[in-house]
Structures are given as C-alpha cells and as structure tokens.
Amino acid sequence: MLIIPVERSVDWRRPPWATLGLMLACLLVFLFYQGDDERLTRLAIENYLEADLDQLEAPAYETYLQRQINLEGETDRAESLNAMREAMAQDDRLWLALQLISDPGFYDYLQQNQDVLWAPEQRQYWQQHRTPIQQELISRISAFAAGLVPAHLEVSDLVSYQFLHGGWGHLIGNMVILFMLGFTVERALGGGRFLIAYLLCGMFSGLVWAGFNWGEPFPLVGASGSISGLMGMYVAIFGMQRIRFFYFLGVYFDYFKAPALVMLPVWLVKEVYDHFFAGATGVAYLAHAGGLAAGAGMVWLLGKSWLQVQESFFEPEDDEVDERFRSAYAQAMSRIGELDFEQARLQFEALWQRHPDRPMLLEHLYQLAKLRPDSEAYRNRARELMQVTMAGHQTERMLEIWQEYQGKGQPHHPLSPEDHNRVFFASLRSGELKVAEKVFERLRACGNELLTLEACRLLAEEFEKREMGPKARHYRQLMDAPAGP
Template sequence: MLIIPAENSVNWKRPPWVTLSLIMACLLVFLFYQGGDDQKLESALEQYIDSGLLKLEAPAYEDYLQREIRFEGDQQSVLDLQEFQQLREQDNKLWQAVTLLMDREYYQYLQDNTDIIWAPAERRHWVEARADIEGRWISQMSAFQLGLVPAELSLYTLISYQFLHGGWGHIIGNLLFLFLLGFTVERALGPGRFLVAYLVCGALSGLVFTAFSSGSQIPLVGASGSISGLMGMYVAIYGLQKIRFFYFLGVYFNYFRAPAIAMLPVWLGKEIYDYWFAGATGVAYMAHAGGLVAGAGLVWLLGKSWLQVKEEFYEPEPDEQDARFTSGYAQAMASLGRMEFDLARRQFEALREHYPERSILLEHLYQIAKLRPDLPAYRDLTTELLSDALTRRQPEQLVAVWQEYLSKGEAHHPLAAEDHNRVLFASLKNNDLKAAEKAFERMRTRAEPEMLYEACQLMVSEFDKLQMEPKARHYRQLLQGLN
C-alpha cells in the first residue's frame, strides 16, 4: 500500500528551484559518475572467474551460509543457500561470481577466517588475487567510494550517499517522490532552509541506519532517507489540519482527507514492521524511519525559530484566490442588486480584509457609504479613495470624488486641511486651476500656517508661469499677510 500527501499543486510562476536542482544533481551523478560502475563490475567479474577464485570461494560460501543458519537461525540464509546451490547445479558461473563478489558480509568473513578455511598455498593465492580485484575494481565503484558504509562511517558520506542510486528503478522512484514532496516543503520553508533541512534529514537518517547496522560492510545509497525526512516535515507543517492524501492499493487508487500528522505513525509503523518481518529486500527501512522522525522533529523543535514556515505558504494559490474573490464578489453584487445595502457592505468589507489591494472594493464601499452622507463612514471612505486615486495617479478621479464630497458630505463632516491640500497639488499638476483655487479657499480656514504658506507660494508660482498677473498679485497679497 502506498500513501502520499497530495494537498498542493506546483506553482510554475515560482518554480521550486532547489527541488529541481536536487533532482538534476542526482541524475547527473547517476549518469556521469555512476555510469562507469557497470564496466568496473564487468572487469571484476571477468578477473574473478579467470583467477580461479570462484572454484576456491564457492564451497566456503556454502559453509558460511550453513554456519549462519546453524548458529544465528537466519532464515534468509536458508533461501540464499538454496538459490546458490541451484546456481552451482546449473553451472551459472557469472551469477555465482556476482553473488560472491557483492556479498560484503561474506568478504569480511573470509578476511577474518582465512587461516582456518584454506591451506597456506590456497590462502596466499586468495589474498593476492582478491586484494587485486578489490583494489582495482570493487573499491573504485561509486557505492564503496561515496556510499555510507556503517563499519567505516565518515562525515562526508553522510551527505554524499544521498546523491547515489542503485539503478534506474531506484532513482526514478526516489526522484518522483522528491518532486511530489519537495515543491511543497520548499515553498513552506524557503529555498535555503529547505536545502539545509533536506541534507540534515538525510544525514540523521544515515546515522539511524548505522545504529541498526553497526559493523556492516554493506553500503547505503539513495535519497530515500532524505525524502522520508520531507514526508515528516510535510505532515508536521500541516499538523492537525486535514489535507488530501493519495493512496494506491493493488490496482485500486483514490484520495482521502485526514489530519496530516495522523499519517506519521502509520508510515513509521509500516517501516518498523517491514524492518522486522519483510526479510532481505535490500530496502533500508530503518533509514526511512529515521528520516521520518528527523523531518517531523526538526519542524517541531525549530518551527518557531530557524525552521519557521513562511506566512505566505498558508495563503491560497493565485488561481484559487481569484476563484474565491470572484465568488465573494458575485455574492456582494447580488446583494446590491436586491438593494440589501447593509449586507452588501459587510460582504465587501469581508472581501477587502482578504484582498486589500483590489481598489474596486473600496469604490463599492464608497458608493454604499454615499447613501448616508451624514455618517462619518462617508468621510472616512472618501479620504481613503482620495489617497487611492493619488497613489494610482488618477488626478481626475481624485478631483471628482472631492467635489462630490463637497456637495454631499462637507456640511456634515468637513474634510481635513490635508485632504484639500492633496487636491490642490493634484489639480495644479493637472492644470486644473479652478479646482486648485477652490481647494485653497477650503484650506484657508483650517490649515496650519506652514501648510497654507507653502500652498500660497505654489499658487503664486503657477500664475506667474501662466502670466496671469491679477491672480498672481492676489496670492502675493495673501502671502504677505501670512508673513
């Protein structure tokens, strides 16, 4: 059974560049760095068979498996023994050689027990021939150079193993999950913190794997632990919020909604169960479990500090925002059509809380407030609309709204001197001298001396430029009176 979160869609206007870069890095490493592994293995197998090591090691391998069965009770060794005996009966030298060369636990067993397995002459031949193959070919393969080997743990392999993969099926599966989970977590955390959290989850996953495979010579490769960390971060970010999950069971698939964090124990339990009961599948279940715990733990421990989710992550995508706005706007307009003005006002106000940048909502609220010019709301919305028109550089609308207010609302709640001053400036820029003079007259009774002095200077300067001496003289006299 497969369960993955599917709450979000990719916003290609803001691509997940770090996620895409990680995918590209894994592909490049697989194609150009790991691409030579097949040739190295082929050369190792050829030299192994030609040197006579297969004839020397095959009986020892059967003894090794029988010891594992007898002393350790390892049921997987029973299956391995049956399979290897079948290969010997079929005289399939190639796959016998693959089995013996790539079983690193067996190689360690041979190194530890060389003195009691073979006679001196055979022992010398094995040491020389095997060491040459190991040095020339096996140790040069990517998994042994940069993979995470629990018995030889190093800091750099805690990072490097995350970019190696064991085959096309392995890398395609991992990169698909990396994309499906990565673009959401990257949007939540931001590119830099996402990259660091991804690598830290992979490193912690590797440490958990090492703890449960202490002394093992088998290298761990793949981004599965890091991706499990993304799964842990994903559900921890959403917490108790219900989100959508995709599940696949046999040939049946569908979606369901559940609290995000409820999936963490399900995933964790599955990995632990498979670790104990699934047998030797080659899957690093405890690395997955470690990644899940690491991802969720990082968000819980650092979610209010360094790993804090960006506020805009919880905002709907632009398309969804547009759809919500359109629906709410239609409802408010329908209320206007039914002349339910109070309801329409509340609906437009609610929309404006979520979409403050949409000027049309302010205009509708202004028109509704205009129905009651005796109330302060009309003056307040007029002031906002004046500021909005000035910001959007629409002097004609600014003057029109101002003049309308003078005729309807000024008698009830006069505008402030600052509002008349804005109209004066905008009118002068738009060469509307009549409106500018009218605004100046409104200012004279309530403006501070400094504001009035500056406005008067502007009027003098403007009429001087237009060579309208009588008007200029009038404002010079006013200016002298202010002095």
C-alpha cells in the same frame, strides 16, 4: 501500500528552489558520479574471470551461505544458495562472478578464513589477484566509496549516501516523493532551514540503520531516509489538522482525510513490522523509521525556535481564497441589489484591501462613489482608478473616467494640475489629440504656467508632425503670448 500526504499544491510564484536543487543534485550524482559504476564492475568481472578466481571462491561461497542460513538464522539466504547451485550446474560463470564480487560480507569471510579454506599456494594466488580487484575497482564503486557502510562508518558518508541511488527506478521513485513532500515543507520552513533539516533527518536515519546493522559491510544508499524525515516533519507541522492523504494499494488508489499526526504511528509501526517480517526486500525499513522519528521530533523540539513555521505558510490556498472571494463578492453585489449602497461600499472596500490585484473591485467602489458626485470620495476614487488603469495600460478607460469626472465631479472637487498632466500625457501617447486638447484647457484653467507651457509645446510639435499647420500655429502663438495677470 503507499500513503503520502498531499494537502498543498505547488505555488510556482514561489518555486521550491531547495527541493528542486536536491533533486538536481541527486540526478547529477547518478549520471556523472555513479555513471562510472558499470565500467568498474565490468572491469572487475573481467579481471576476476581471467584469473579463474570463481574456481577458488565458489565452493567457499556455498559454505558461507550455509553458515549464514544455519548459524546466523538468515533463512532469506536460501534463495541465493539455490540460485548459486543452479548457476554452478549450468556453468554460468558470469552470474557467479557478479554475485561473488558484489557480496562484501563474503569478501570479509574469505579474508578471515583464508588460512583454513586454501593451501598456501592457493592463498598466495588469491591474495595476488583478488586484492587488486577489491581495492582498485570494487572499492571505487559508488555504493562502497560514498555509501553508508556500518563496518567503516565515516561522518561524511552520513551525508553522501543520501545522494546515491541503486538504479533509475530507485532514483525516480524517490525524486517523485521528494517533490510531493518537499515543496510543502520548504514553504513552511524556508529554503535554508528546510535543506539543513532534510540532511539532518538523513544523517539520523542512517545512524539508526547503522546501529541495527553495526559491523556489517553492506552499504546503504538512497534518499528515502531523508524523505521519511520530510514525512515526519509534514505531519508534525499540520498537527491534528485533517489533511488529504493519497494511498496506493496494488492497482487501486484514492484519497482520504485524517488528522495529520494520526498517520505518524501508523507509518512507524509499518516500517518496524516490515523490517522483521517483510523478508529480504533490500529496503532499509529502519532507516525510514529513523527518518520519520527525526523529522517529527525536530519540529516538536525546535518548532518554536529555529524550526518555527513561517507565518506565510498558513495563508489559505488559492482555491480557498477564490471561494472566499466569490462568497464575499456575491454578498456585496446582493447589497447593491437591495439598494444598501453604504453596506456594499464597506464590503467592497474590505475586499479591495485584501485583493488589490483585482481592479474590478475598484470599479465598483468608483461607481458607488459616483452616486454622490459632490463628495470628495468620488474624486479620490476617480483619481485612484485613473492611476490603476494607467498602470494597466488601459488608456481608453482612463480617459473615459477623466471625461466623466469633468461633467460630474470637477465643479465640486477639481482635480489637481498634476492629475490633468498625467491624463494629458496618456492621451498624447494614445494619439487621442482631441482629448489632449480638452485636458490642455483644463490644465490651462488651473493656472500652472510651467505645466501649461510644456503641454502647449508638446501639442504644437504633435500637430506639426501630422502636418496640421493651423493647429500647430495656434499653440505656438499661445506659447508666445504673454502670461495673464
């Protein structure tokens, strides 16, 4: 059974760069560093079989497995024992070789008991051929070289093991869940703190697993401990808020809602239970439990200081914003239908402040202000809407607003020469020369000599380009005429 929180959706306007970087790092490590494992394993098997080491070690391996079952209580080893006997009966040397060189516990057993297992000549032969295979090939396989081995624990391994994986299925499964959780936690914490917290969770989960397997030669690889840390952080961030969870059971899947923190003890109990009762699955359940505890614990301990959630994280999701907008917009429009224009104006102003990316709100404010053409608010809205339409390359709408204002608002609150000048340049760029001439007249009436001369020159040049001689001469004459008193 798989249960994953999926409350948030990806906001690609703010990509989760740290999460994507971790995924890319795991992929590159798998392809280019772990890609050499197959070659090393093949060489180890070839050398092993060439030296006929399976003839020496196979009887010892049978004894080793029997000891593990009878003395150590590892009943799961019975399957390995039966498979090994079947391989010996079928003379499947290749399977035997792979099994024997892949069991680091067996190699330690041979080293400790070689004096008892073999005569001096056999022991010398084994050391001469088996030691180079172990040191030069097997020890360079990624899981042993950079994985987390409790018997040889190093600080660097607590980080490096998080980027190793046991195969494509292991890698892809972890990366999918890393992405599903990572983009939300990264958005909450910020990329830098998210990355540090992720690695710390992986280190803690590795220590927990190593503590319960102290002295064991088997390596731990994979990002699942770190990802479990993200799950712990995820539910701790949301606290008792009800959030969505995705669950997968066999072939059935669905969503349910529950308080986020309720799932933390459920996950912890499941991992501990699986550790004791799930059998030999090869899954490091205690590493998962350690990651869960580490992630939630860090948020609780440091959530008001270093690991504080960013305020932007609590901004509503796009779907929620759209729903709120639609509701408020409908209310404002209903006020217009009721002829309550003042209340409609207040509601549209509030919406415009919250949603400056929706110019249709400014259009409504402009139409409402136009009801009082003698008001200064009408001029301010006309000016604001002209600027917005110009920025949005809606020149035609900008010129419409300017012309409309000339007939309604200009007599009461004239636009400034700078306003007219912006409209003049917009009309020239769009080829609306008739409008440009009208704007020129308004600009000329404002008495700004510098802007008027510049506009006159531009009009003359534009008409000359179009070979409209009379018009061009008219504006040349205006340029040469003496300025009025």
